[in-house]
Amino acid sequence: MQAPRDFWHFEKDISGCGVFGVIDRARRLIPGSEPIAAMCTMHDRGNGLGGGFAAYGIYPDRADWYAFHLMCDDRDALERAESVITQFHDVRHSEPIPTRKVASVKNPPVVWRFFVTPKANRPAWATGDEADYMVGTVMHINTRVPGVFVFSSGKDMGAFKGVGFPEDIADFFRLDEYHAHMWTGHNRFPTNTPGWWGGAHPFTLLDWAIVHNGEISSYGINKRYLCQHGYECTLMTDTEVVAYLIDLLIRKHGLTKREASWVFAPPFWDEVDRMPEAEREAFKALRMVYGPALLNGPFAILVTDSKGMMGLNDRVKLRPLVVAEKGDRVFMSSEESSIREVCRDLDRVWAPKAGQPVIIDYLPQGGAE
Amino acid sequence: MHVKPISQHFNDFVIERERARCINCEVCVRQCSYEAHFWDEARQFVVHDSARCVGCHRCAAMCPTSCLTIRKKPSDFRDNALWTSTYIKHIFKQADTGGVLLSGMGNPQPKPIYWDNMLLDASQVTNPSIDPLREPMELRTFLGAKPDAVDFVHTPEGPRLKQPLPPQLQLEYPIMFAAMSFGAINFNLHVAMARAATELGICYNTGEGGLHPDLYQYGANTIVQVASGRFGVHKDYLNAGAAVEIKVGQGAKPGIGGHLPGEKIDEEVSRTRMVPKGSDAISPAPHHDIYSIEDLLQLIYAIKESTRYRVPVAVKIAAVHNAPAIASGIVRAGADMVVIDGFRGGTGAAPTMIRDNVGIPIELALASVDNRLRDEGIRNHASLVVAGGVRCSADVVKAIALGADAVYIGTAALVAVGCTLCGRCYTGKCPWGIATNAAQLKKRQNPDVAAQRMANLVRAWGHEIQEMLGGMGLNSIESLRGNRDKLRGVGMNEVELSVLGIKHAGL
Numbered sequence: 001m002q003a004p005r006d007f008w009h010f011e012k013d014i015s016g017c018g019v020f021g022v023i024d025r026a027r028r029l030i031p032g033s034e035p036i037a038a039m040c041t042m043h044d045r046g047n048g049l050g051g052g053f054a055a056y057g058i059y060p061d062r063a064d065w066y067a068f069h070l071m072c073d074d075r076d077a078l079e080r081a082e083s084v085i086t087q088f089h090d091v092r093h094s095e096p097i098p099t100r101k102v103a104s105v106k107n108p109p110v111v112w113r114f115f116v117t118p119k120a121n122r123p124a125w126a127t128g129d130e131a132d133y134m135v136g137t138v139m140h141i142n143t144r145v146p147g148v149f150v151f152s153s154g155k156d157m158g159a160f161k162g163v164g165f166p167e168d169i170a171d172f173f174r175l176d177e178y179h180a181h182m183w184t185g186h187n188r189f190p191t192n193t194p195g196w197w198g199g200a201h202p203f204t205l206l207d208w209a210i211v212h213n214g215e216i217s218s219y220g221i222n223k224r225y226l227c228q229h230g231y232e233c234t235l236m237t238d239t240e241v242v243a244y245l246i247d248l249l250i251r252k253h254g255l256t257k258r259e260a261s262w263v264f265a266p267p268f269w270d271e272v273d274r275m276p277e278a279e280r281e282a283f284k285a286l287r288m289v290y291g292p293a294l295l296n297g298p299f300a301i302l303v304t305d306s307k308g309m310m311g312l313n314d315r316v317k318l319r320p321l322v323v324a325e326k327g328d329r330v331f332m333s334s335e336e337s338s339i340r341e342v343c344r345d346l347d348r349v350w351a352p353k354a355g356q357p358v359i360i361d362y363l364p365q366g367g368a369e
Numbered sequence: 370m371h372v373k374p375i376s377q378h379f380n381d382f383v384i385e386r387e388r389a390r391c392i393n394c395e396v397c398v399r400q401c402s403y404e405a406h407f408w409d410e411a412r413q414f415v416v417h418d419s420a421r422c423v424g425c426h427r428c429a430a431m432c433p434t435s436c437l438t439i440r441k442k443p444s445d446f447r448d449n450a451l452w453t454s455t456y457i458k459h460i461f462k463q464a465d466t467g468g469v470l471l472s473g474m475g476n477p478q479p480k481p482i483y484w485d486n487m488l489l490d491a492s493q494v495t496n497p498s499i500d501p502l503r504e505p506m507e508l509r510t511f512l513g514a515k516p517d518a519v520d521f522v523h524t525p526e527g528p529r530l531k532q533p534l535p536p537q538l539q540l541e542y543p544i545m546f547a548a549m550s551f552g553a554i555n556f557n558l559h560v561a562m563a564r565a566a567t568e569l570g571i572c573y574n575t576g577e578g579g580l581h582p583d584l585y586q587y588g589a590n591t592i593v594q595v596a597s598g599r600f601g602v603h604k605d606y607l608n609a610g611a612a613v614e615i616k617v618g619q620g621a622k623p624g625i626g627g628h629l630p631g632e633k634i635d636e637e638v639s640r641t642r643m644v645p646k647g648s649d650a651i652s653p654a655p656h657h658d659i660y661s662i663e664d665l666l667q668l669i670y671a672i673k674e675s676t677r678y679r680v681p682v683a684v685k686i687a688a689v690h691n692a693p694a695i696a697s698g699i700v701r702a703g704a705d706m707v708v709i710d711g712f713r714g715g716t717g718a719a720p721t722m723i724r725d726n727v728g729i730p731i732e733l734a735l736a737s738v739d740n741r742l743r744d745e746g747i748r749n750h751a752s753l754v755v756a757g758g759v760r761c762s763a764d765v766v767k768a769i770a771l772g773a774d775a776v777y778i779g780t781a782a783l784v785a786v787g788c789t790l791c792g793r794c795y796t797g798k799c800p801w802g803i804a805t806n807a808a809q810l811k812k813r814q815n816p817d818v819a820a821q822r823m824a825n826l827v828r829a830w831g832h833e834i835q836e837m838l839g840g841m842g843l844n845s846i847e848s849l850r851g852n853r854d855k856l857r858g859v860g861m862n863e864v865e866l867s868v869l870g871i872k873h874a875g876l
Contacts, residue, residue: 220854
């Protein structure tokens with residue numbers, strides 16, 4: 001894809017943050033109150049300019065439909081978006097996202113959700129698979145339809161985010177009423193962008209959701225690399241590139257999560273040089289080919305999809321990340337205190353090493369324990 | 370009073386000798402290959418003729434009592450913004466001889482130097498800077514074609530490559546020694562470059578003069594060049610190096626061939642270049658088997674065939690107006706590396722008018738070529754190496770942030786061994802023993818010392834690059850490469866900023 005005109009004229013968001021994630025490997029439901037309580041203990045990691053949650057398994061009755069969460073400047077914008085969606089998809093269900101009025105959440109956008117399936121007879125020019133088609137729709141709306149932003153587009157999952165502290169955003173979206181088998185939460189401390197609802201975490205694409213604490217100092221090249229592969233970064237924030245890189249590396253190039261983590265936080269050359277030859281060649285190739293996708297700079301990141309959760313630190317561990325286990329539950333957080341807040345008695349607590357991914361998958365369904 | 374042409378009275382330099390300190394040791398007499406210093410038999414002391422001075426500073430550097438100072442000649446012509454002394458002197462010379470003006474080294478004209486108008490970023494608070502003395506800081510660079518995606522077989526032992534990647538050149542620093550042919554500079558310096566490159570884990574380029582048999586042992590750190598004269602090119606030569614470079618053009622003289630005068634072709638040069646001793650070695654302006662991009666493709670693949678696809682093939686062009694389109698064609702013709710040489714690039718000899726007026730700044734060419742290759746989605750199909758006017762490690766960092774994979778340094782490597790850019794390389798009299806094959810001059814370069822100095826230079830730059838990277842919060846060079854967010858412009862207009870693809874400082 002040709003770089004947009006004046007591609008270098010972007011504002012990159014810089015923010016400190018707190019992240020929290022919990023997964024029940026046996027898909028037992030976790031009430032929304034739990035991640036909310038965990039995020040509350042990390043109140044000071046944010047400044048009220050962004051909070052959000054992602055929840056998996058919240059639409060069991062509509063699990064086969066893609067859930068589009070939209071935030072719109074006004075009703076007209078929503079209508080524009082709806083006309084695009086109905087043009088390319090069959091809308092199975094459409095409703096406002098339930099909210100309640102919260103004093104501290106000022107001027108919220110119009111939030112709406114569509115449950116859709118792609119049209120059976122898609123336009124002849126829409127080559128590629130269903131996922132490409134869905135990504136195309138999201139990209140189109142986000143870049144070409146003014147006043148609308150699709151902030152969630154996966155199946156049986158949803159993101160909820162906005163400008164405010166996470167507990168306020170949870171209150172606004174009535175997250176205490178949801179139950180999910182995996183949650184992530186995010187508290188944001190942006191330093192240079194005006195609070196924008198779309199700029200809050202999690203960032204999502206299809207059923208991927210990313211929450212991220214850190215600054216991606218390699219953003220300038222990550223963005224250009226993505227552009228070369230047809231992804232246009234529009235959100236003025238560095239976390240966006242993680243979502244797109246995941247989509248490119250895992251969905252399109254067929255890497256595993258672990259291999260993608262080696263791209264994001266590769267082992268140092270002195271370690272690669274000591275590997276047996278076949279392994280060394282594989283790691284060299286990853287680095288040579290995906291060097292522009294290396295995420296450089298401090299980060300702790302939680303990546304979730306329908307298969308599970310991955311926690312990853314940068315290659316020198318410049319941001320905190322703690323993991324804890326209790327039975328089938330696995331917690332990942334910026335602070336151990338937030339985990340202890342919701343589960344005092346833990347089987348195991350550890351801080352993963354720099355660049356070492358922690359990959360937690362759901363247990364095979366039906367065969368749990 | 371002896372009679373000489375008027376042009377010689379308007380010499381550029383004056384030699385000042387502090388008589389009280391001069392001990393008449395005649396070191397200056399022996400050191401000056403231009404015979405500016407000589408023994409006055411009648412007066413029984415050393416005298417000098419400033420008109421012969423080229424400003425190389427060899428005498429001043431070697432004088433045991435430091436009694437010599439070389440100054441620019443203070444006498445000026447009447448102020449004239451248009452008719453500066455440079456142009457007046459040019460005309461005097463040409464009226465004397467009827468010849469083409471010759472120059473050595475790169476374009477010295479006061480044209481914009483964009484390196485100086487770009488500033489680097491550093492971390493403050495929101496991301497920590499990284500201390501290279503405490504943390505790993507990786508500069509390792511691979512040059513060569515990269516596939517669009519890695520193709521793995523997933524085995525229980527981990528992922529394994531389905532097929533090996535195309536051949537790559539592995540460099541421990543993103544810096545290489547530029548093409549300077551054996552003949553243009555002498556054997557001692559080729560030995561020095563080869564040893565320094567081997568010690569550093571980088572590469573040096575043979576230039577177009579072939580490869581001396583004694584240097585085949587350094588092949589793993591050698592790029593062998595194929596230029597229009599095809600001097601010293603044969604199957605063993607092509608297979609001797611770690612990469613082959615087809616030289617189409619040179620930044621100092623785009624569109625122009627080369628001419629190594631017969632006086633520089635001694636026994637060894639003759640044997641290596643495969644030309645008769647004492648005969649001029651003339652490189653034609655174009656390759657006579659490359660009159661089009663499809664011809665280039667054939668040569669690239671002819672070389673790949675003869676090297677059994679073991680080594681990457683580079684194509685070097687001068688930075689000219691249409692460089693982005695040409696570079697795109699070169700990549701599509703199958704080159705694994707594109708080398709762009711900017712208008713500041715050095716040379717042993719070039720017509721002055723060409724050197725000073727043809728070509729464009731490397732910074733602009735680099736930025737446009739990188740953009741173009743990315744827009745076409747072929748940036749990973751070839752590595753981008755730039756040359757021509759890289760003076761310090763900050764220039765290297767800026768070049769990489771603009772999008773270069775690595776840089777070539779030629780002039781900087783020669784300065785490391787004493788060159789003072791006097792620019793008279795084409796005379797073959799280089800008093801520093803660099804651009805000369807004269808036995809009594811070239812022995813001034815001890816290959817061991819020269820290798821050490823060149824290696825020191827690159828190592829020093831490496832440390833500085835690591836410091837700058839760490840300051841930006843990065844710990845590997847790939848995260849800087851093409852990362853224009855790390856650059857800001859100062860004192861540039863909108864067009865310059867948009868060609869470079871960087872924001873102005875303050876934004």
